[in-house]
Structures are given as structure tokens and as C-alpha cells.
Amino acid sequence: MKVEKRLSGSGAKMRGPAPAPGRTSAIKNMFHKDGTWAFLLLLPNIIGFLAFTLIPVIASFFLSFTSWDMLSPMKWVGLSNYVELLNDETFIKVFWNTIYFAGISVPAGIVVSLFLAVALDQNIRFKKFYRAAYFLPVVSSMVAVAVVWQFIYNPEYGLLNYFLSFIGITGPNWLTSTVWAMPAVILTTIWKNLGFNMLIFLAGLQGISDSYYEAADIDGARWHHKFLLITVPLLSPTTFFVTVMSFIGSFQVFDTVFLMTQGGPARSTSVIVHYLYENAFKYFNMGYASAMAYILFFMVFVITLIQFWRQKKWGVN
Amino acid sequence: MKKFRMLFIVLLCLLVTAACSSGGTNGNTANSGNNSGNASGDVVTLKFMGWEASPLETEAVKKGLEKFMQQNPDIKVDYQPVPGAQYAQKLLTMLAGNAAPDVFFLGATEYRSFQNRGVLLDLTTMFESQMSLDEFIPSSAQIMEINGKIYGVSSCTVSPVLYYNKDVFDKANIPYPPSDPANAWTWDEFREAAKQLTVTEGDKIAQYGAFGFENFYMTTAEIFSNGGQLFNEDGTQMKINSPQAQEVLQSILDLRVVDGTSPTAKTLESIGMRANQMLQTGKVAMVVDGSWALQELATMGFPVGVAALPKFEDAKTHGQAHVHSASANTKHPEEAWKLLQFLSSEEYQIGLISEGLWMPNRKSLYTEEGIQKWYNESVHPEGFRELVSFFENAEPYPFTLITQNKVNDIITEETDKLWYSGQSVADTLANIESRSNVELAK
Amino acid sequence: MNKQTALKLTAHFILLSGAITMILPFLWTVSTSLKQLSEVFIFPPTLFGEEIRWDNYLRISDRFPFETYFLNSLKITVVVVIAQLITSSMAGFVFARLRFRYREVLFGLYLATMMVPAQVTMIPNFIIMRNYNLIDTHWSLILPALVSAFGTFLLRQFFLTIPASLEDAAKIDGCTPFGVYWRVFVPLSKPAMATLGVFVFMGTWNDFLAPLVYINTQAKMTLPLGLASMQGMYSTDWPVLMAGTVISIIPLIAIFLLAQDFFIKGVTLSGLKGE
Structure with missing residues (x-):
């Protein structure tokens, strides 16, 4: 910010050579003004933003008060979509499934990735190899991941139950069990996102000055003391950021569920976005689906507000 | 120099918008290209949409369309598989x-809901001038007709049947299940055979007796066999909660839970081991699957048998298959009808029937003489002739007669609970009935 | 010293077992793609079949129009990456360096759009595409992806770090603001652009929801959608499907290994948002 202010001040002073009189110079002049260029350079973004974000956000709000199947005329139904949602057993179920999914996958994912990041931060050899290995699932498409994991979860020929059998456990029918399907989906999700969170933590860890640890060493602190008393507190802005982003991401989970279980069995893995997709593009209840989208929006909004609030607090400290 | 650069950036900025508009025009030119073709009267282009189900079907569609275009040089069919x-x-x-698209495949279970939305072309006049519902077997005719009108022409018929691996039966020295519906196994006979065909090796089951009834497509046939029903006459109400249906669901569940003769539902399927692979590998002795599976089974190099489904009261199955329909907004209804007519012709159907993928939907192909036209010894196993009446007299598949496709999802959800998480049969049927009726009332 | 070694060994042990968990599924994909179908259904699972069946890779295109999917994905991804680099760098420059009224408000508003879940705009966008006849065209995938709030933010953050003296020098030479952007900022921001580029590439190449919603016919499908739809066929030929999967992730793994540092920088930068 500081840089900018000084710069724009100096920019005003140096408007190039004295303008020559006449029409051409007026145009020339115009093209030396920040405002003109700001407008020109922002134009594509403004158009894109209006066409594919702002207008749709408003339209979707409007749609959530209608009943419409894209073929018959649109009907204004007031709040009844929202009322129906609150009484829709399936929606309530997918809402809690979403909370279940987020509630397990986010904390578990964070703990594991933090752990790995700390291990990787030990000035260790083969760092690049490890980093690459953990990032492999992040760059792979969910479709590819789902194909492989469906196979891994197969009760008869899958790798997971094969490994479990070594320790004497007969694994369940992961994806066809109403109890185990969601944990299976969660496990795959954690596996896929681990590398991403780990890298953010790693960046955060590298921001912690060595002097803290050196001071602790002098005091004779044990490893876990250093971890709990230095690493965890100093890393908390990063942790908080990762938590918020992971929550927002997991509220919007769709690909994993759609590709691995289609929301089944018995809707035990169906989440908000999956039900939204079905309503919009299978049953063509555009209004109902829009109302769901707004509930999702609200959930994300609340989480984001918390993030802003904490950020401010840290900024003040 | 500077000006030139300015111009360049303005152009750059416009790139995005330019991209937009050229996108629009691209789409339009493609369309207007077609339209101008029609206007000048030489060649009409029909957009035809179908699904890619099996390679054979796709192949047959492509070949058929070529033939059609040769016969009708003024029509060009643009096939778009989805x-x-x-x-x-x-x-x-x-x-x-x-x-x-102008003409398309349409699943029979979607037919009525599409018609309800007014997107299908009314074919009644054209249909009646050249065909009659009486030519079709009852299930096909009943599916096609909506309040005296026709919006789609049935392609063929397919039904659930019982497949078995003859080698496995021979090894166990058990007689094959009968093909003739009149002599079909009773459920108890079937259950007994399944027990005998289940082989254990150590603590693992190496060979299961039977698989497939937990798929509701198959379950439905057994409910009919026991005299139960799914819906009331006009398809406005769910009527599944009956002692007959209870008995069927319980019996199916018992195969796996009590007898242990059936693998956990869908486990094999979930990794893509389909009925045919289960039979081929000897993993399962008997499999219930759609009649279309015969096409692939016949090429897999093991002796496959086809039989009537086991019966509770009467030996029954149900029949349905996709219809060919046209869009209500097509600009070329006449040409569309020509194509529909071709797709319904013997010329087009017979190839697919003799490969084992389809069964005929015309009564004329069920007579002694008619059967000759399509019967193929290298595909249709011994005894298949006795089975044909099973298809001819099939009940219409009940989901083709309703307009609410959400009912299907409710059934999947509730039966999932039954098969996978221990919901009782009584609760399952009660839930299906009450939840479906809420949807059907909408 | 001894304690240090013990600590490092523990770290290695943890990291290595984690890394194996990460890599094993990929190895299994490759090994399955080289088996015969019947060898897939064997218990206990084997790493390799009796013989290595390279021909599964040749059979991919018999089973489904793989080249079409691949080229579609490539075309869409390249267009989107280039477009986003242009639009995001322009907007990022404006927000970082140009002075005009309401700049902060506009930037704040633009940032706020990052918080809008894609599902909120999905339905109206679908209706827009339908009205303009763009359903089942690649435009429906490209148009909404031409601009990006995230990209703008990322490049703005980078532009803020470029010293003002360079800009001043250019202005003394008589450069317009665009000249400053084009001659000073763009050349200096190659690493940041590369970072954004690989990120956008990954996101676009792997996108599933948008193609699922907008694309219908086989000829228009992208690789992930095509692969997913192949699974629903009558009988799945697993080795061939796995071969297709392997080929579909190779471009990304190649890009990742080549541009690993850019990826890591991108993650780190996006992490900075929180601080």
C-alpha cells in the first residue's frame, strides 16, 4: 500500500512532455490518464463479472422464489421453496450428510497435513521427492481418482480389505454399506487434498523464525513442547485459513460423491450439491434448486465472515 | 508507434467480447446452414440422437442409417450419440x-413424462395411416398409446430372464432350469438349486448359486409373478404394499441373508463385473438379467442357457424398450416420420434381434414362420423357442406407465435400506408407498 | 546429535509411509492397465499379470473416441489459460497500480465474488447458455472461465511487489499506463504468470461439473467426462478404462514435475491470503 501511494503521487507529476495543443493531443492526453486505462483494461473482467457472476447471482435469488421446469411458464411461489426445503426429509438428510462430511474430513485432513508438514520441515533429505509424492493426488482429476478408489474399496478384489486382512480385520463392503460409504468418501477426499494443505502449512512453517526454536533449545525444551508452544500458536493464522478454505470446499463437495457412490446407498452419501444437481438437472426443479443454492451460499457466507473477523483481530494484534 | 500499440490493446480488450459474438455466430451458421438446405429443397438434415449402450447397437444404428440415407437421398441424418x-x-x-434433435431414442420409462411436458411430436395420424397398434405385442402397444394417441414408436422389447452356466450345472449334476414358462421352476425349487450350487472353499464362498434379484427391475417381475402390483390401473397411485410383494422381497432377501447363496448385492457389479462376467468366470451359477445380455453372453465362449424366471404363482416377466420419437418443434415432421418408420421396420430390427440384443415387438415375428426370420442357432440357446411366449405375453414394465420419474429414486433409496442396512420388508414397502404417493399426487 | 538423527528417522518413516499411500493407487492403476480382464478379478491382488498387455493402450480408441476427448480438453484448457493470463494480468495491474475513483470498492466487490459458490451461478448460467444456444458447445465451458477473480488477486499481489522506480523510469520515457503494463510489468511477472498458468491448467483440465452440466454429445466431451461416461457402459473393460485414466493424468503429472516450483509458489501465494 505504501509503495502505491508514493507511486501514484509521482505519476501525477510526470505526465510526460507538455501536451501540444489540438485534437490529437487531447486524445493522446486521454491515453495517458489512469482512469481511461483502468476502464479499458478492466473491461473484459467487468463484462465477465456482470454476465457470469453478478447477473446470475441476482437471477438465482429471483429464481429461488419461483417454480419453473424450463418448459412450462414460470410461477411466482414466494417463500414456499424455502418452506418446503425445511420440511423436505431428503434435504435435511443431505444437509446433515454435508455437515458430517465436512466435520470429519476437515479436522482430520488438517491434523494429518500439519503433521506431515512439520515432518517435512525438519531440514530433511529427499524433500522434493516427498513434496512431489504428496502433490500427485492433488493434480489428478477426481474422475481418475474415483475410478481407482472404487476398485480399492471393492470388498472382494480391493486393496484396502486385502491390507486389512493382514491385521485380521474383515473389511466391510465400503461403498455399498450405508454406514461405511461416507467414511470411504471422506478417506478418499482427505487423501486427495492432503498435499495441498501440507504445502500451505509448509509455507507457514518456513515463516516462523528459527530464533524461537533456538531459544527453546537453549532452555532445553523437548520436541513436543516446541511443537505445542511454538509451532502451533505461531502457525494459527495459517491453520485458521486452511480450516476456513477447507470448510468452504467441503460444503461444495460434489464430484467425489457423484463419481464414487451417486449419493447412495440409500442417500447415505448424498450431499447438498448432489441433491441440488439432481433437482436442477434431473427433475428440472430450477426454483427449488436455486433455493438450495442460496442456503449453501449462506453457509459459505457465514464461514467467510468468521474468517474476516478473525483476520481483523490478528491484524490488530 | 504508440498509437499502434493502443490500437492493439483495444483489440486485445475486445478479444473476449469478440470471442463471445463469434461463438454465437458459429452456432447460428451451423443452424442456418441446415435451414437453407431445406429451403432450397434438395437435402433435409435430420438431427438424430441416441445413446451409446453397446458397441453392437451403435454399429447397427450406423449401418441402418446408411441404408436409410441410400433409400432416401433427400434426407441426411446427422447421428449424435450421447x-x-x-x-x-x-x-x-x-x-x-x-x-x-429432430428424432431420438427415448427410454420407455421417460416416455410419459416427456409427453406430459409437451415436447413430443404427435404421430397419431401418420402412425395410423401406415401401422396399427394391433400389430404390436400387448406390452409394447400399451406403452406406446397415451390416451388414444401415439408419440413414439416402440423399438423392440426386452425382459428379465434367468441365465445359467451349463458347465456349472453339469458338474453339480443338477437339471437345467426349464425354458418353457409353463414348466418354470417354483421359487422353492429355484432356492433349493441355488443352495446346491453354492460352493465353499475354506471360509470363502467360491461359487454362489444365484445373483440379480435385488435389482428392482428384476424384483418387479417376481412381484407380478406372485400376483402383486406396483401401481393402480391408471398409474396415479402406488399400490405396492401388499402381502404378495412382502413375500417376494422377503424371499429375495433370504437368498443372501439366510441361505448365503447370493453375493452381497452389487458388490460384483460395483467393480464392473457384470452378469456375463460372473457367469463366465463361474463365480455365480445363475444370474437374472435383461434379455439384451444374451448378445454378449453368446460370444463369450462358454455354454450359456436361458430360462424362464422362477415363479411364485404364475411364470411372468415384464417387457419394455425404448421408443423412437420426434421433437414437437421439428421443422421436418414428414422426414422425421420416414426415419421413425424405418427404425421400426423389420429390415432394421431383425439384425439386432438375431444377434440376441433385442426381442421382436411385433406379433408377426412370434409365429412359427416369424421366428424363422430371426432365430439364430449360434446365439439363441437350445430351448429358446419355448421361451419366446414369455416375451410375447410380458406385462408392460410398470414404470413406463407413470409420469413421475422421482418414484424410481424413492424405490432405489428405500430398497437400498432394505438390502444394505437392515430396514424391514414391511417398513420398506410402507415407505415406498407413502413417499411415492406424495410424489404422484403432485 | 543422536536425538537429531532419531527425530529425522522418525520423520522419514512417517513421510515415507505417507508417500507410499499416495503413490500406491497410481501404481495400481498402471498395473491394472497392463493386465488381462480376467486377471483383474483375482484374489489376492497381484501387481502384474502373466504378461504385460501393452495393447490395452492401443485398444482405448476402439472403446471410445479418446483422441476427440483429449483434443477437446486440450483446446478448452489452452484457450482458458491464455485468456485468463491476459485478463487477470490486465485487471491485476489496474488494481495494483492505477489510480481511479472507487478502486478499492471495485476491488473489494471483485474479491467478494470469490466467495460465491459456483452452484449459485450454475443454474442461471445454464439458462443463459440455453437461451444463446450454447448448450453442448465448448463456448459454454470457455466463456464463464475467461476471467477470474482469483487470478486477478494473485497477480495484483505480485504486481504490488514490483519496485516503483521501474515504473517511474518507464513513465519518464513517455509510456502510457498501458506501456508500463506491457513493457515493464508483463515481462517482470513471468514467474507469477507461470504459476497462475499451471493452476488454471489444472483446474480446467480436471473440471467435471461444468462439462457434466453443459456437454451432451460424445463429440464435444472432455476427457474427465468421457472417462466417467465410459464407466456406465454395458460392461466395463477395466484394464482399458485404467489405461485411459493413466493417459488422462499424464499431462498433468508432466506439467507438475516440470513446473513443480511454480505450483508450490501458487499454493504458497494463495495461502498468503490468510495472512
Whole structure:
């Protein structure tokens, strides 16, 4: 910010050579003004933003008060979509499934990735190899991941139950069990996102000055003391950021569920976005689906507000 | 120099918008290209949409279309295959937009809900001038006719049947299940055979007796066999909660839970081991599957048998198959009808029937003489002739007679609970009935 | 010293077992793609079949129009990456360096759009595409992806770090603001652009929801959608499907290994948002 202010001040002073009189110079002049260029350079973004974000956000709000199947005329139904949602057993179920999914996958994912990041931060050899290995699932498409994991979860020929059998456990029918399907989906999700969170933590860890640890060493602190008393507190802005982003991401989970279980069995893995997709593009209840989208929006909004609030607090400290 | 650069950036900025508009025009030129073709009267282009189900079907469609275009040089058919499970949704979106195909495959279970939305061309006059519902077997005729009108022409018929691996039966020294519906196994006979055909090796089951009834498509046939029903006469109410249906669901569940003769539902399927692979590998002795599976089974190099489904009261199955329909907004209804007519012709159907993928939907192909036209010894196993009446007299598949596709999802959800998480049969049927009736009332 | 070694060994042990968990599924994909179908259904699972069946890779295109999917994905991804680099760098420059009224408000508003879940705009966008006849065209995938709030933010953050003296020098030479952007900022921001580029590439190449919603016919499908739809076919030929999967992730793994540092920088930068 500081840089900018000084710069724009100096920019005003140096408007190039004295303008020559006449029409051409007026145009020339115009093209030396920040405002003109700001407008020109922002134009594509403004158009894109209006066409594919702002207008749709408003339209979707409007749609959530209608009943419409894209073929018959649109009907204004007031709040009844929202009322129906609150009484829709399936929606309530997918809402809690979403909370279940987020509630397990986010904390578990964070703990594991933090752990790995700390291990990787030990000035260790083969760092690049490890980093690459953990990032492999992040760059792979969910479709590819789902194909492989469906196979891994197969009760008869899958790798997971094969490994479990070594320790004497007969694994369940992961994806066809109403109890185990969601944990299976969660496990795959954690596996896929681990590398991403780990890298953010790693960046955060590298921001912690060595002097803290050196001071602790002098005091004779044990490893876990250093971890709990230095690493965890100093890393908390990063942790908080990762938590918020992971929550927002997991509220919007769709690909994993759609590709691995289609929301089944018995809707035990169906989440908000999956039900939204079905309503919009299978049953063509555009209004109902829009109302769901707004509930999702609200959930994300609340989480984001918390993030802003904490950020401010840290900024003040 | 500077000006030149300015110009360049303005152009750059416009790139995005330019990209937009050229996108629009691209789409339009493609369309107007077609339209101008029609206007000048030489060649009409029909957009034809179908799904990619089996390679053979796709092959047959392509060959058939070539033949059609040779016979009708003034019509060009542009075939657009849509793969995947989302076919009906995709089709409806296209019909709702302006990019609708002129002619398309339509699943029989979607037929009435599409008609309800007014997107199908009324074919009644054209149909009646050249065909009659009496030519069709009862299930096909009943599916096609909506309040005295025709909006789609049935392609063929398919029904659930019982497949078995003859080698496995021979080894166990058990007689084959009968093909003739009149002598069909009773459920108890079937259950007994399944027990004998289940082989244990150590603590693992190496060979299961039977598989497939937990798929509701198959379950439905057994409910009919026991005299139960799914819906009331006009398809406005769910009537599944009956002692007959209870008995059927319980019996199916018992195969796996009590007898241990059936693998956990869908486990094999979930990794893509389909009925045919289960039979081929000897993993399962008997499999219930759609009659279409015969096409692939016949090429897999093991002795496959086909039989009537086991019966509770009467030996029964149900029949349905996709219809060929045209868009209500097509600009070329006459040409569309020509294509529909071709797709319904013997010439087009017989190839697919003799490969084992389809069964005929015309009564004329069920007579001694008619059967000669398609019966293929290298595909249709011994005894298949006795089985044909099973298809001819099939009940219409009940989901083709309703307009609410959400009912299907409710059934999947509730039966999932029954098969996988221990919900009782009574609760399952009660839930299906009450939840479906809420949807059907909408 | 001894304690240090013990600590490092523990770290290695943890990291290595984690890394194996990460890599094993990929190895299994490759090994399955080289088996015969019947060898897939064997218990206990084997790493390799009796013989290595390279021909599964040749059979991919018999089973489904793989080249079409691949080229579609490539075309869409390249267009989107280039477009986003242009639009995001322009907007990022404006927000970082140009002075005009309401700049902060506009930037704040633009940032706020990052918080809008894609599902909120999905339905109206679908209706827009339908009305303009763009359903089942690649435009429906490209148009909404031409601009990006995230990209703008990322490049703005980078532009803020470029010293003002360079800009001043250019202005003394008589450069317009665009000249400053084009001659000073763009050349200096190659690493940041590369970072954004690989990120956008990954996101676009792997996108599933948008193609699922907008694309209908086989000829228009992208690789992930095509692969997913192949699974629903009558009988899945697993080795061939796995071969297709392997080929579909190779471009990304190649890009990742080549541009690993850019990826890591991108993650780190996006992490900075929180601080």
C-alpha cells in the first residue's frame, strides 16, 4: 500500500512532455490518464463479472422464489421453496450428510497435513521427492481418482480389505454399506487434498523464525513442547485459513460423491450439491434448486465472515 | 508507434467480447446452414440422437442409417450419440433449448413424462395411416398409446430372464432350469438349486448359486409373478404394499441373508463385473438379467442357457424398450416420420434381434414362420423357442406407465435400506408407498 | 546429535509411509492397465499379470473416441489459460497500480465474488447458455472461465511487489499506463504468470461439473467426462478404462514435475491470503 501511494503521487507529476495543443493531443492526453486505462483494461473482467457472476447471482435469488421446469411458464411461489426445503426429509438428510462430511474430513485432513508438514520441515533429505509424492493426488482429476478408489474399496478384489486382512480385520463392503460409504468418501477426499494443505502449512512453517526454536533449545525444551508452544500458536493464522478454505470446499463437495457412490446407498452419501444437481438437472426443479443454492451460499457466507473477523483481530494484534 | 500499440490493446480488450459474438455466430451458421438446405429443397438434415449402450447397437444404428440415407437421398441424418447415464436429462435440456434433435431414442420409462411436458411430436395420424397398434405385442402397444394417441414408436422389447452356466450345472449334476414358462421352476425349487450350487472353499464362498434379484427391475417381475402390483390401473397411485410383494422381497432377501447363496448385492457389479462376467468366470451359477445380455453372453465362449424366471404363482416377466420419437418443434415432421418408420421396420430390427440384443415387438415375428426370420442357432440357446411366449405375453414394465420419474429414486433409496442396512420388508414397502404417493399426487 | 538423527528417522518413516499411500493407487492403476480382464478379478491382488498387455493402450480408441476427448480438453484448457493470463494480468495491474475513483470498492466487490459458490451461478448460467444456444458447445465451458477473480488477486499481489522506480523510469520515457503494463510489468511477472498458468491448467483440465452440466454429445466431451461416461457402459473393460485414466493424468503429472516450483509458489501465494 505504501509503495502505491508514493507511486501514484509521482505519476501525477510526470505526465510526460507538455501536451501540444489540438485534437490529437487531447486524445493522446486521454491515453495517458489512469482512469481511461483502468476502464479499458478492466473491461473484459467487468463484462465477465456482470454476465457470469453478478447477473446470475441476482437471477438465482429471483429464481429461488419461483417454480419453473424450463418448459412450462414460470410461477411466482414466494417463500414456499424455502418452506418446503425445511420440511423436505431428503434435504435435511443431505444437509446433515454435508455437515458430517465436512466435520470429519476437515479436522482430520488438517491434523494429518500439519503433521506431515512439520515432518517435512525438519531440514530433511529427499524433500522434493516427498513434496512431489504428496502433490500427485492433488493434480489428478477426481474422475481418475474415483475410478481407482472404487476398485480399492471393492470388498472382494480391493486393496484396502486385502491390507486389512493382514491385521485380521474383515473389511466391510465400503461403498455399498450405508454406514461405511461416507467414511470411504471422506478417506478418499482427505487423501486427495492432503498435499495441498501440507504445502500451505509448509509455507507457514518456513515463516516462523528459527530464533524461537533456538531459544527453546537453549532452555532445553523437548520436541513436543516446541511443537505445542511454538509451532502451533505461531502457525494459527495459517491453520485458521486452511480450516476456513477447507470448510468452504467441503460444503461444495460434489464430484467425489457423484463419481464414487451417486449419493447412495440409500442417500447415505448424498450431499447438498448432489441433491441440488439432481433437482436442477434431473427433475428440472430450477426454483427449488436455486433455493438450495442460496442456503449453501449462506453457509459459505457465514464461514467467510468468521474468517474476516478473525483476520481483523490478528491484524490488530 | 504508440498509437499502434493502443490500437492493439483495444483489440486485445475486445478479444473476449469478440470471442463471445463469434461463438454465437458459429452456432447460428451451423443452424442456418441446415435451414437453407431445406429451403432450397434438395437435402433435409435430420438431427438424430441416441445413446451409446453397446458397441453392437451403435454399429447397427450406423449401418441402418446408411441404408436409410441410400433409400432416401433427400434426407441426411446427422447421428449424435450421447453416452452415459444422463441421457434423459441431456435430451430434455436439448428439447427445452433450441438445439433439439429432430428424432431420438427415448427410454420407455421417460416416455410419459416427456409427453406430459409437451415436447413430443404427435404421430397419431401418420402412425395410423401406415401401422396399427394391433400389430404390436400387448406390452409394447400399451406403452406406446397415451390416451388414444401415439408419440413414439416402440423399438423392440426386452425382459428379465434367468441365465445359467451349463458347465456349472453339469458338474453339480443338477437339471437345467426349464425354458418353457409353463414348466418354470417354483421359487422353492429355484432356492433349493441355488443352495446346491453354492460352493465353499475354506471360509470363502467360491461359487454362489444365484445373483440379480435385488435389482428392482428384476424384483418387479417376481412381484407380478406372485400376483402383486406396483401401481393402480391408471398409474396415479402406488399400490405396492401388499402381502404378495412382502413375500417376494422377503424371499429375495433370504437368498443372501439366510441361505448365503447370493453375493452381497452389487458388490460384483460395483467393480464392473457384470452378469456375463460372473457367469463366465463361474463365480455365480445363475444370474437374472435383461434379455439384451444374451448378445454378449453368446460370444463369450462358454455354454450359456436361458430360462424362464422362477415363479411364485404364475411364470411372468415384464417387457419394455425404448421408443423412437420426434421433437414437437421439428421443422421436418414428414422426414422425421420416414426415419421413425424405418427404425421400426423389420429390415432394421431383425439384425439386432438375431444377434440376441433385442426381442421382436411385433406379433408377426412370434409365429412359427416369424421366428424363422430371426432365430439364430449360434446365439439363441437350445430351448429358446419355448421361451419366446414369455416375451410375447410380458406385462408392460410398470414404470413406463407413470409420469413421475422421482418414484424410481424413492424405490432405489428405500430398497437400498432394505438390502444394505437392515430396514424391514414391511417398513420398506410402507415407505415406498407413502413417499411415492406424495410424489404422484403432485 | 543422536536425538537429531532419531527425530529425522522418525520423520522419514512417517513421510515415507505417507508417500507410499499416495503413490500406491497410481501404481495400481498402471498395473491394472497392463493386465488381462480376467486377471483383474483375482484374489489376492497381484501387481502384474502373466504378461504385460501393452495393447490395452492401443485398444482405448476402439472403446471410445479418446483422441476427440483429449483434443477437446486440450483446446478448452489452452484457450482458458491464455485468456485468463491476459485478463487477470490486465485487471491485476489496474488494481495494483492505477489510480481511479472507487478502486478499492471495485476491488473489494471483485474479491467478494470469490466467495460465491459456483452452484449459485450454475443454474442461471445454464439458462443463459440455453437461451444463446450454447448448450453442448465448448463456448459454454470457455466463456464463464475467461476471467477470474482469483487470478486477478494473485497477480495484483505480485504486481504490488514490483519496485516503483521501474515504473517511474518507464513513465519518464513517455509510456502510457498501458506501456508500463506491457513493457515493464508483463515481462517482470513471468514467474507469477507461470504459476497462475499451471493452476488454471489444472483446474480446467480436471473440471467435471461444468462439462457434466453443459456437454451432451460424445463429440464435444472432455476427457474427465468421457472417462466417467465410459464407466456406465454395458460392461466395463477395466484394464482399458485404467489405461485411459493413466493417459488422462499424464499431462498433468508432466506439467507438475516440470513446473513443480511454480505450483508450490501458487499454493504458497494463495495461502498468503490468510495472512
